[in-house]
Amino acid sequence: MKTRMTDLFGCRYPIQCGGMLWIAKPSLAAAISNAGALGNLTSGNYNSADELRTAIDETRQLTRAPFIVNITTMPSIRLPVELLQDFFRVCCEKEVTALEIAGAPVDRFLGPEFIPMAKEAGVKVLHKVGTVKHAVHAQKVGYDAVTIAGFEEGGFPHKDNVSTLVLVPRVVSEVDIPVLAAGGMANGRSLAAALSLGADGIMMATRFLATRESEVHPNIHKVLVDKKEYDTSLNLQSLLSAFGLQVRALSNTIMKQVADVEHAGGDLTDLLPLISGERAKAVWKEGNAEEAMLTIGQSVGLVEDIPTVGELMERMIAEARESLDLARGLLSENEGAWQQKSSA
Numbered sequence: 605m606k607t608r609m610t611d612l613f614g615c616r617y618p619i620q621c622g623g624m625l626w627i628a629k630p631s632l633a634a635a636i637s638n639a640g641a642l643g644n645l646t647s648g649n650y651n652s653a654d655e656l657r658t659a660i661d662e663t664r665q666l667t668r669a670p671f672i673v674n675i676t677t678m679p680s681i682r683l684p685v686e687l688l689q690d691f692f693r694v695c696c697e698k699e700v701t702a703l704e705i706a707g708a709p710v711d712r713f714l715g716p717e718f719i720p721m722a723k724e725a726g727v728k729v730l731h732k733v734g735t736v737k738h739a740v741h742a743q744k745v746g747y748d749a750v751t752i753a754g755f756e757e758g759g760f761p762h763k764d765n766v767s768t769l770v771l772v773p774r775v776v777s778e779v780d781i782p783v784l785a786a787g788g789m790a791n792g793r794s795l796a797a798a799l800s801l802g803a804d805g806i807m808m809a810t811r812f813l814a815t816r817e818s819e820v821h822p823n824i825h826k827v828l829v830d831k832k833e834y835d836t837s838l839n840l841q842s843l844l845s846a847f848g849l850q851v852r853a854l855s856n857t858i859m860k861q862v863a864d865v866e867h868a869g870g871d872l873t874d875l876l877p878l879i880s881g882e883r884a885k886a887v888w889k890e891g892n893a894e895e896a897m898l899t900i901g902q903s904v905g906l907v908e909d910i911p912t913v914g915e916l917m918e919r920m921i922a923e924a925r926e927s928l929d930l931a932r933g934l935l936s937e938n939e940g941a942w943q944q945k946s947s948a
């Protein structure tokens with residue numbers, strides 16, 4: 605499983621964990637990296653540059669394998685631009701393997717000096733995008749790789765509502781840098797499909813949330829196993845479509861209330877108490893999945909158990925190989941049968 609992604613980041617398998625606020629912390633990041641994929645340390649978990657510095661050191665004590673740091677470049681009261689700029693500088697100072705930028709492009713949101721700063725430090729920069737246009741921009745301004753996320757993804761999909769199946773081959777034919785596929789990725793068959801579409805690897809988040817090493821309440825793990833592909837919905841268009849975004853979250857009591865407030869013409873002040881990150885933070889710990897906006901992808905329908913990250917990786921790689929062999933076998937069988945038939 606050597607691809608341009610494994611070459612770029614130095615990981616064993618072409619699988620990356622996506623940023624996960626309150627979840628992607630040193631222990632999970634290290635478990636994923638130790639299992640051969642690319643673990644994620646999400647900077648939004650921290651309130652200062654020093655806290656992020658400590659978290660990077662902590663992750664390095666748990667793994668010698670590479671991991672990626674997520675910086676979510678969206679307007680936020682808790683994480684102002686100056687703090688995001690400090691996070692970026694810390695990652696360069698610490699020479700982390702790579703940065704996953706999600707949201708506005710670094711050159712526009714943080715400043716034109718930041719991508720050259722990463723290049724100078726030897727830090728690879730990947731941008732998670734939701735459209736072909738944004739992938740092309742990322743390549744133009746010097747990013748090393750892009751993740752293209754279809755609207756199946758949990759979190760903040762683009763408002764265009766285009767699926768991963770269509771976006772991946774579109775982006776692959778428009779850029780030359782490595783491309784990761786995200787949204788709907790959860791098992792070895794997803795990986796095989798993404799590679800067949802021309803991607804260099806995959807990114808997934810919900811599937812890593814459903815592992816034994818993710819530190820959430822056992823009820824949350826049970827919910828992830830029980831919920832199906834139709835149990836998430838797209839929300840908050842009234843607030844986010846100006847930024848080209850929306851939120852995919854688990855359908856639950858809070859999201860019904862959010863929809864009611866939106867329909868009644870409520871604004872951010874009305875919505876904030878329902879959608880606050882602090883609410884989600886409490887739910888991950890306490891386990892009542894009805895009580896917060898939980899950014900879960902349609903891939904939840906593919907979650908059937910809570911394995912260790914190591915078990916998940918081994919299973920996925922074996923299944924991907926099997927799926928690719930099966931497809932190759934089917935194609936050559938068909939070709940042989942067709943030739944026999946046409947020459948008879």
Ligand SMILES: Cc1cc2nc3c(=O)[nH]c(=O)nc-3n(C[C@H](O)[C@H](O)[C@H](O)COP(=O)(O)O)c2cc1C
Nearest residue numbers: 622623624625706757758759808809810899901903
């Ligand atoms: C619990 C959770 C928290 C997330 N938090 C963030 C975040 O802080 N920043 C970000 O860029 N994406 C975040 N995402 C989105 C993921 O990084 C990723 O784009 C998406 O979940 C992929 O779809 P999947 O979950 O179906 O694999 C989060 C996803 C989940 C499941």
